[in-house]
Amino acid sequence: MLRYTLKRALSLLVSLLVASLVIFFVVEVAPGDPAAYMLGVNAQEDTLAALRAELGLDQPKLVRYAAWVTGMLQGDFGTSYTYRTPVAQMVADRLWVSLPLAAYALALSTLIAFPAGIYAASRRGRAGDMAVMGATQLGVAVPNFWFAMMLVVIFAINLRWFSAGGFPGWEGGVLPALKALTLPAIALALPQAAILARVMRSALLDTLGEDFIRTARAKGLSPGQALRAHALRNALIPVLTILGLQFSFLLAGAIIIEQVFFLPGLGRLVFQAISARDLIVVESVVMLLVFAVIVVNFLVDLAYAAVDPRLRART
Amino acid sequence: MTRGPSLTFWIGAVLSLSFVAAALLSFLWTPYDVEALEIANRLKTPSVAHPFGTDHFGRDILSMIMVGARTSIAVALVAVGIGMGLGVPLGLWAAARKGGLVDEVIMRGNDLVFAFPSLVIAILITAVFGASALNAIIAIGIFNIPVFARLTRGAALSLWQREFILAARVAGKGAARISAEHILPNILNLLIVQGTIQFSLGILAEAGLSYVGLGAQPPLPSWGRMLADAQTMVSFAPHLALIPGLAIVLMVLGLNLMGDGLRDWLDPRIRVARA
Numbered sequence: 001m002l003r004y005t006l007k008r009a010l011s012l013l014v015s016l017l018v019a020s021l022v023i024f025f026v027v028e029v030a031p032g033d034p035a036a037y038m039l040g041v042n043a044q045e046d047t048l049a050a051l052r053a054e055l056g057l058d059q060p061k062l063v064r065y066a067a068w069v070t071g072m073l074q075g076d077f078g079t080s081y082t083y084r085t086p087v088a089q090m091v092a093d094r095l096w097v098s099l100p101l102a103a104y105a106l107a108l109s110t111l112i113a114f115p116a117g118i119y120a121a122s123r124r125g126r127a128g129d130m131a132v133m134g135a136t137q138l139g140v141a142v143p144n145f146w147f148a149m150m151l152v153v154i155f156a157i158n159l160r161w162f163s164a165g166g167f168p169g170w171e172g173g174v175l176p177a178l179k180a181l182t183l184p185a186i187a188l189a190l191p192q193a194a195i196l197a198r199v200m201r202s203a204l205l206d207t208l209g210e211d212f213i214r215t216a217r218a219k220g221l222s223p224g225q226a227l228r229a230h231a232l233r234n235a236l237i238p239v240l241t242i243l244g245l246q247f248s249f250l251l252a253g254a255i256i257i258e259q260v261f262f263l264p265g266l267g268r269l270v271f272q273a274i275s276a277r278d279l280i281v282v283e284s285v286v287m288l289l290v291f292a293v294i295v296v297n298f299l300v301d302l303a304y305a306a307v308d309p310r311l312r313a314r315t
Numbered sequence: 316m317t318r319g320p321s322l323t324f325w326i327g328a329v330l331s332l333s334f335v336a337a338a339l340l341s342f343l344w345t346p347y348d349v350e351a352l353e354i355a356n357r358l359k360t361p362s363v364a365h366p367f368g369t370d371h372f373g374r375d376i377l378s379m380i381m382v383g384a385r386t387s388i389a390v391a392l393v394a395v396g397i398g399m400g401l402g403v404p405l406g407l408w409a410a411a412r413k414g415g416l417v418d419e420v421i422m423r424g425n426d427l428v429f430a431f432p433s434l435v436i437a438i439l440i441t442a443v444f445g446a447s448a449l450n451a452i453i454a455i456g457i458f459n460i461p462v463f464a465r466l467t468r469g470a471a472l473s474l475w476q477r478e479f480i481l482a483a484r485v486a487g488k489g490a491a492r493i494s495a496e497h498i499l500p501n502i503l504n505l506l507i508v509q510g511t512i513q514f515s516l517g518i519l520a521e522a523g524l525s526y527v528g529l530g531a532q533p534p535l536p537s538w539g540r541m542l543a544d545a546q547t548m549v550s551f552a553p554h555l556a557l558i559p560g561l562a563i564v565l566m567v568l569g570l571n572l573m574g575d576g577l578r579d580w581l582d583p584r585i586r587v588a589r590a
Contacts, residue, residue: 273442
């Protein structure tokens with residue numbers, strides 16, 4: 001397990017290094033002068049020069065890259081040009097909305113998808129299976145932000161159970177904050193749950209055909225018992241893969257859903273930064289998102305090895 | 316035993332092809348001019364004159380849906396083209412050099428691209444070059460490359476073990492020729508099925524990007540943009556949000572059903588990861 005972990009950790013580091021290089025060179029080097037992009041076409045030459053010096057743009061590219069990376073490693077993401085505040089602080093504030101939202105949605109989608117997938121697999125080919133599969137077919141076709149708007153129309157505007165948007169902050173208590181995140185989390189979770197339920201069902205059906213399930217049944221276990229005691233654990237590998245992949249969709253989805261509910265999360269930060277040409281903020285948020293995706297996939301790899309000992313032996 | 320495609324396929328084909336037909340028809344004819352503003356007729360609910368109603372500028376929503384279908388389909392289709400055009404050759408190359416340096420570089424490169432969801436690529440591109448439908452195409456297309464590269468490599472690897480490939484090698488054919496003449500035709504079905512899946516994901520991605528303002532820009536009508544415009548008006552004109560959303564759902568549903576039907580019809584044994 002240690003060798004496996006070390007090997008994975010090494011490839012994690014390489015991925016992060018290459019990703020940071022790509023982001024840095026796309027944002028800072030590709031087309032001309034970032035200072036000119038930030039200030040727009042009508043900027044004065046001396047203003048441009050001042051901004052260039054402030055951003056350190058007069059130094060060689062590799063020096064700037066090294067400074068950017070070492071800064072990030074120490075928690076220093078630079079200073080936002082438009083807000084004149086440390087980017088790290090801005091990102092940290094917004095993370096307290098986006099991360100709980102993604103986690104809430106992940107929990108909801110797992111809670112919906114696991115029982116739905118298990119139920120469908122145990123009723124294979126019968127009406128219950130067809131109903132679940134039909135629902136998931138619809139679920140994967142629905143854009144989450146549109147679903148979010150429909151939730152607003154029904155539950156906020158007509159029924160008035162929830163507010164249509166905004167976020168009270170965590171200072172006012174956990175419950176009001178969770179309530180504000182509930183509709184966004186549902187909107188985010190349902191399409192993901194549809195995918196997850198399909199994967200759960202087909203993974204279970206695969207393992208149910210295996211010899212060890214037949215053995216378990218021969219020992220006298222009921223189909224339901226065999227499914228819960230033996231098939232479920234073996235079906236977890238593909239399910240974990242999808243959960244890992246879904247994390248990046250959830251993060252991306254959260255950024256879009258925040259727009260529907262006017263939530264002050266990473267999404268709003270990055271879109272404001274794009275319109276203000278605040279490239280330092282964009283660069284940092286993108287790096288953070290990519291970092292999150294790479295680390296989650298690393299954790300999923302480790303989880304595989306924990307679930308399936310054969311994988312540890314193979315590498 | 317030969318059998319035709321299932322009912323699922325036909326339902327999906329009719330659904331998605333009717334949107335394609337509407338998009339093509341919009342080049343020749345739309346019920347109203349999508350750029351003509353008629354403020355007197357604004358926010359009309361569906362009627363005989365305007366089957367889907369009008370928006371806040373008095374534009375006919377049916378006409379906008381037709382023209383918007385053009386944008387969605389074009390973006391998603393070209394993005395699939397980029398993914399296939401680059402991903403398939405890379406996957407074939409990696410499989411032909413299995414375990415070698417080329418294979419390793421291609422597969423690690425794929426892993427890296429997977430770490431950039433298309434929204435993140437779009438954010439990067441837009442921050443640097445500005446928002447446009449072209450950037451949406453590039454962002455979705457880049458994300459499609461590793462999807463096709465992995466699928467192609469996996470399928471090609473198992474074919475390289477087969478006798479007919481060995482026969483071709485004995486006949487003196489090189490790896491590139493074997494890949495083109497023997498491997499590619501045998502994985503074409505798989506690629507077509509995955510193509511319809513990525514097409515439907517592309518429609519969803521384009522709608523999302525346009526909704527947050529990273530995709531198609533006005534005056535180019537797009538389903539995602541229509542939803543963004545509708546957002547502030549859902550409380551008094553819910554049809555503005557309902558109709559473009561339903562268009563997306565039906566188009567994507569149609570493509571998915573078609574993909575499922577194709578998969579079962581072309582090769583019942585091959586199961587494609589639908590995630």
